[in-house]
Amino acid sequence: MRQAQRLRHLIAASTLAFAATAQAGTVTVAADAFGYANGALAGQIGGSGWTSAWGSKGGAPSVNGSGLVFAGNNNNAAYRSLGTQTSDIVVKFTLSVSGAPQNNDFLGLWFDNESTSDHLDVPNIGLKGNCGTNCSGGLDVFVRTTGTAGSFTSPITPNIEYTIFGLLQKTGSATVYNKFSVWVNPTGGEMESFTGADAVATGLSSLSSFNTIGFRTANLSDNLTVRVDNLSVSAVPEPASVLLAGMGLLAAGAASRRRRA
Template identity: 45%
Template sequence: MGLKSNCDNASGACTNDMFARTAGSSGPFVTDSDLVAGQSYRMYGHLYKSQEGSSYDRFAVWLNPTAYEMNSLTTPDLLSKGASGLYSFDSIGFRTANLKGQVLTVDNLSINAIPEPGSLALLGLAMLGMGAARRRKSK
């Protein structure tokens, strides 16, 4: 997920600035992401694996998402697909290109793991079992 002025296109035919990709040096751009200097924007991303055991191959991004979109991870502004070759990672970096005097600042950065549905189901079963055991013990 990143920023490249005008789709990294010198002709200016494309004015979108926000993109997402899983590999390579170019990727699809978010529609209507012609960012204006001096304004603040919220960029929200969800990098995930579409199949267990695969590399990260989906990158959903939102530009100025609603609270509902951030909690439900629904209706991204862009979904980039493709094998990244990454199976895990332990660091992130920031890189800017072609911003021509613009400054990118990062504020309120939050990185969180999202539990897989199977993990949540297992936790629910464990809590149900503990509740049943406690109830049986109190009788």
């Protein structure tokens, strides 16, 4: 009897542990460290989890040392396909600029199902100098679910590399992505717990799923280049997955009891 009780307690504790760590247990679905030889990005197939090579419609970045260097402007400066994603998503990359961002210097990483539009009705995250126009403190990092506005944080100092960490979610009863949070230089604890976001944008996007990501650049000043490196996209386990894991533990425990009986 006592052994059965201990097993039930262990199963309950394990299920709670699965729930508590679900956020930390993200699954990387695509990543690229851009370790290519110097030159053009278009056509490169490195990294993992992708279903296409990198493409560009213009304003293409170059590969220079480590990372992508953007100097031109295009809605689809660089893009790549991956498997269709429907769950909450974590995106992470590093960002640096060669000069002081001016009003509306823009580089956004977008999420979509195509690579031909301006991607204004879908989630974006990245750089938008001085909130697009002058704003208090010169905030330069932005996040948005749709439109041309968004939420802002953190001035960008030239030649300093920043880690950008974003959490894209469907919250409440929404069937489309409707919340995008960003952290700049997050701590390990923040990345595991998804707490302490520096800026949060809400609003219904047009996306219930996506299979393409890419970079849109606009209004980049002549003396400004933007470097992006170490890009990764990860899926956040659905709550149902955590429940199934707990049920699996329960089934294993029941089977063990039957064998002992």
